[in-house]
Amino acid sequence: MEIGLTVDGVPRQVDVEPRTTLADALRDQCAATSVHLGCEQGACGACTVHLDGVAVRACLLLAVQADGHRVTTVAGLPAGTGLHPVQRAFADHGAFQCGFCTPGFVLLLAAELAEPDLDDAALLDLVSSNLCRCTGYQGILAAARAARAAAQLAG
Amino acid sequence: MKPQSFEYLAPGTLGEALDLLAEHAEAASVLAGGQSLVPLLNLRLARPEFVLDINRLPGLDRVLVADRDVRVGALVRHRAVERALEPGPLGRLLARVAPRVGHPPIRNRGTVCGSLAHADPAAEWCLLGLTVDAEVRLASAAGTRRLTVDALLDSPFSTTRRPDELITEVTFPRWAPGQVGAGFVERARTAGSFAEAAACVLVHWAGPLPGAGGPAGGEVAAVRIGVAGVGGRPVLLPAAAATLVGRPLTGRQRDLAAATAADEITPRDGADPAGYQRAIVAALITAALDQAVLDRAEPGGAVLDPDRPGLDPDRPGLDRAG
Numbered sequence: 001m002e003i004g005l006t007v008d009g010v011p012r013q014v015d016v017e018p019r020t021t022l023a024d025a026l027r028d029q030c031a032a033t034s035v036h037l038g039c040e041q042g043a044c045g046a047c048t049v050h051l052d053g054v055a056v057r058a059c060l061l062l063a064v065q066a067d068g069h070r071v072t073t074v075a076g077l078p079a080g081t082g083l084h085p086v087q088r089a090f091a092d093h094g095a096f097q098c099g100f101c102t103p104g105f106v107l108l109l110a111a112e113l114a115e116p117d118l119d120d121a122a123l124l125d126l127v128s129s130n131l132c133r134c135t136g137y138q139g140i141l142a143a144a145r146a147a148r149a150a151a152q153l154a155g
Numbered sequence: 156m157k158p159q160s161f162e163y164l165a166p167g168t169l170g171e172a173l174d175l176l177a178e179h180a181e182a183a184s185v186l187a188g189g190q191s192l193v194p195l196l197n198l199r200l201a202r203p204e205f206v207l208d209i210n211r212l213p214g215l216d217r218v219l220v221a222d223r224d225v226r227v228g229a230l231v232r233h234r235a236v237e238r239a240l241e242p243g244p245l246g247r248l249l250a251r252v253a254p255r256v257g258h259p260p261i262r263n264r265g266t267v268c269g270s271l272a273h274a275d276p277a278a279e280w281c282l283l284g285l286t287v288d289a290e291v292r293l294a295s296a297a298g299t300r301r302l303t304v305d306a307l308l309d310s311p312f313s314t315t316r317r318p319d320e321l322i323t324e325v326t327f328p329r330w331a332p333g334q335v336g337a338g339f340v341e342r343a344r345t346a347g348s349f350a351e352a353a354a355c356v357l358v359h360w361a362g363p364l365p366g367a368g369g370p371a372g373g374e375v376a377a378v379r380i381g382v383a384g385v386g387g388r389p390v391l392l393p394a395a396a397a398t399l400v401g402r403p404l405t406g407r408q409r410d411l412a413a414a415t416a417a418d419e420i421t422p423r424d425g426a427d428p429a430g431y432q433r434a435i436v437a438a439l440i441t442a443a444l445d446q447a448v449l450d451r452a453e454p455g456g457a458v459l460d461p462d463r464p465g466l467d468p469d470r471p472g473l474d475r476a477g
Contacts, residue, residue: 001163018163018206019196040156041194048260055260060193062186064163065208112259122254125346129258 003067007032008076016063022071023047025063032073034103038131045130048104049073055111074103077110085154086110086147095143097134104130109144113151123148158196165208169215169294172321175207177296180318183207187229190257190265191273215323226326229269233262244450245329248287248337252279255339258347268322271304274314274388277350281308282389283339286355286381289327293320308388332454333363338446340439342384352384352432354416354439358404358447375399380412380440385420385432394419395440409444413437 004013007030014029021040026032026049038044040059047058050072058071077084083091086109096102105127112118112126127141164183166172176183184203186192187210195201209215209229216230220241227236236253239246256262256270256279270280271291283289284304291307293300293316304325307314316322341353359377378396383389395416399408417437422429 017160019158019160021157021193021197024157040197042190042257042261045258045260054263056263057190057260059197060190060261060264062163062189062193062206062208064165065186065189065210108260125254126259128345129260129347 001064003064005063005066005068006070008071008073014063018062018064020063021059022049022051022061022063022066023058025066026058026071026073032075034074036100036103038100038104043131044101044104045108046101046104048107048130050107050111053111055108072107074106077106084110085150086113086143089143089147089150090140093139093143093146095135095139101130101132101134105132105140109147113144113148114154116152118148118152120145156197156199158193159199159202161196161203162205163208164205165211167211169212169321169323172207172209172212173294173296173319175205176321177319179205179207183318185209185272185321187269187272188232188265190261191269191275209321222329224326224328226324227267228324229266229322231267233257233265233267233270234259236267237262241329243329243332244335244337244453245287245327247450247453248283248339249327252283252339255279255341255343255346255350261347268325271307271325272314272316272322274308274310274312275349276311276387276389277353277384279339279341279350279353279383282353282355282381282383284325284327285389285391286357286379287327287337288379289325291322292324292326293317294323295320299323305391311387330359331363333451334360336360336447336449336451338443338450340442340446342435342439350384351427352382352435352439354436354443355381355383356440356443356447358399358444358451360451364452372403374402375404378412380416380443382416382420382436382439385423385436387423390420392416392419392440404444404448409441412444413440416440 002015012030016025023035026035036046038046042057042060049058052070086106164175183205186206186208215228217228219226225240233253233256236249239250267280270278289304290301309315336358338356341350343350357379361374361376365372378399380392380396381389395412398412398415417433420436422432
């Protein structure tokens with residue numbers, strides 16, 4: 001099936017089978033290899049992308065469901081001349097080691113940190129959405145707190 | 156793993172969808188949020204010939220708040236329920252439970268009705284729907300019918316929905332504040348993990364809050380206690396509930412109800428020891444009843460007049476995920 005979707009601001013026409021997940025279509029046909037496959041069951045979050053600005057698990061969407069929609073990977077995060085605030089916070093707070101989980105975490109937080117009622121307990125729950133096998137999460141949490149402060153200032 | 160090949164159907168009207176379901180029946184799986192179906196496809200635990208995507212069907216993403224109930228359409232995402240749909244005990248209960256369902260990205264896509272149709276034994280909405288006596292509406296090319304969640308749920312991942320039927324909405328009753336309190340407590344390893352066990356309680360008092368006597372004052376008129384995680388589907392515990400009726404809800408009554416519940420459940424085989432399951436159930440029900448007492452004292456919502464007819468105007472769906 002031919003589908004049309006916008007990936008990181010670029011319109012793409014791709015031919016997919018109905019069973020092709022959005023994660024596979026992004027990696028294999030849109031060169032978006034920053035979308036990582038960890039579990040393909042929705043448990044690890046490494047494949048997290050934005051669909052129309054909302055954080056979703058790309059392995060749990062069929063590519064055909066993204067027809068006519070807008071997908072954002074880390075390459076498409078608005079970053080001006082530098083890094084997106086979440087990326088800056090990750091760099092500043094030692095929030096990654098191997099980097100496999102990092103794109104998923106960055107996109108998760110970029111979409112969710114502006115939520116108005118995100119207190120510390122809710123932030124902890126949010127960070128527990130995705131799995132990291134390297135860092136022990138403390139750096140990720142520190143980065144998330146720093147980025148939350150920035151996001152809530154930005155309003 | 157990748158899914159086995161299937162044919163993808165994406166009807167634009169409910170009529171088309173129901174005709175396709177009538178034609179393909181068991182050979183078709185319905186795709187709404189996909190947060191339960193797509194993992195099954197990816198693992199090849201489900202190998203339907205057809206996947207019927209209902210996301211283009213108009214009007215199913217609406218929440219309708221009426222005087223007596225709240226109707227949640229088939230495409231309303233879990234995320235839309237995290238902010239109270241109405242200011243009374245029902246809205247608070249739904250908003251308390253919604254964040255327990257998976258993680259935010261899961262909740263951005265997954266649907267309340269999809270959770271009921273999927274019938275995972277540990278699913279929060281199945282337990283809540285059972286306990287508050289919610290009803291689903293099932294549509295088919297042959298007509299529509301309504302089932303209580305109790306009548307819908309059958310065994311693990313199996314419901315009494317016929318293969319040619321689509322759940323189009325679930326209806327939750329509303330209650331007058333000051334006379335009703337609800338509680339929901341879940342035991343899970345992490346915020347997003349599947350529940351090991353969960354308890355939901357709904358307590359109706361005989362009258363509104365008295366001035367003295369605190370939030371537990373006055374006699375209890377009716378109680379529903381539900382538990383999930385100790386069987387193939389959530390169950391009500393009528394014996395435990397009966398211990399509370401006709402008297403004030405004191406700490407002692409609460410503890411008696413919890414102990415009765417622990418004896419009333421049938422522990423499931425092959426999992427944790429029976430004694431552990433009973434202890435967990437007692438602890439969850441104790442906590443849930445405490446929540447219900449405090450919930451009753453929460454302000455919120457106009458006093459509902461059950462005899463006043465008419466619907467509030469449609470409220471546009473809160474679905475953000477398109």
